[in-house]
Amino acid sequence: MAVHEIHIVKADKSRAMDYRRIFDGSKLFRHYGENVHNWMDSALANDEVWIAEDRNGEAVGFMWMQIESVYANMPYLALLGVRTDYRSHGVGQMLIKYFIESYESKGYDRGFIAVNDFNPLARRLYEDMGFHKFMQMPESLDPSHNLYLLMRKTPKHNSNV
Ligand SMILES: CC(C)(COP(=O)(O)OP(=O)(O)OC[C@H]1O[C@@H](n2cnc3c(N)ncnc32)[C@H](O)[C@@H]1OP(=O)(O)O)[C@@H](O)C(=O)NCCC(=O)NCCS
Numbered sequence: 001m002a003v004h005e006i007h008i009v010k011a012d013k014s015r016a017m018d019y020r021r022i023f024d025g026s027k028l029f030r031h032y033g034e035n036v037h038n039w040m041d042s043a044l045a046n047d048e049v050w051i052a053e054d055r056n057g058e059a060v061g062f063m064w065m066q067i068e069s070v071y072a073n074m075p076y077l078a079l080l081g082v083r084t085d086y087r088s089h090g091v092g093q094m095l096i097k098y099f100i101e102s103y104e105s106k107g108y109d110r111g112f113i114a115v116n117d118f119n120p121l122a123r124r125l126y127e128d129m130g131f132h133k134f135m136q137m138p139e140s141l142d143p144s145h146n147l148y149l150l151m152r153k154t155p156k157h158n159s160n161v
Helices: 015-024 025-033 033-043 089-105 120-128
Strands: 006-012 049-053 059-066 075-081 112-118 132-138 145-154
Touching: 006 089, 015 033, 015 059, 015 075, 025 033, 033 049, 033 059, 033 075, 033 132, 049 089, 059 089, 075 089, 089 112, 112 120, 120 145
Parallel strands: 075 112
Antiparallel strands: 006 049, 049 059, 059 075, 112 145, 132 145
């Protein structure tokens, strides 16, 4: 798989069941279970989902992007997943880059992502993309875990705000 064969499209609500497979076998699904499907359904209902598709139109990545989120009405990447067989090829980076470009093009100069303490690889990826710890809180479902809210500020010379 080459990343140039991947394209990002707005989600199609009628493919909700197909999209669920993206999170199969993930730590996130093991931890949150059916909640993940419920979040996906809400995201689709709100028209806030973007999908990475391969050249055959198969859904391989899912991104819930809220531009005016509960976090001070600022952009927030609420859910991200790449299908197991497509991981570590840059699809996650591609989706995050799309998130950044989307909010910057709307004039926002910062964006947020949350990551659990049990997901250090996802956190490293977000840090590589410029998102750094902003605050830490106990996770609502299981307070023995921490959730980190990461923020990225657009460097001044890139900002059009
Ligand atoms: C977290 C997740 C979305 C990352 O997606 P991904 O497509 O694997 O991410 P990328 O391929 O862009 O980057 C992952 C790693 O591959 C590396 N990589 C990127 N392009 C690459 C390429 N062409 N070849 C080899 N490695 C590559 C990246 O540098 C990164 O390395 P790192 O280990 O230093 O971070 C994915 O692992 C996932 O869906 N996990 C399950 C759900 C989940 O936990 N979501 C996050 C919730 S917060």
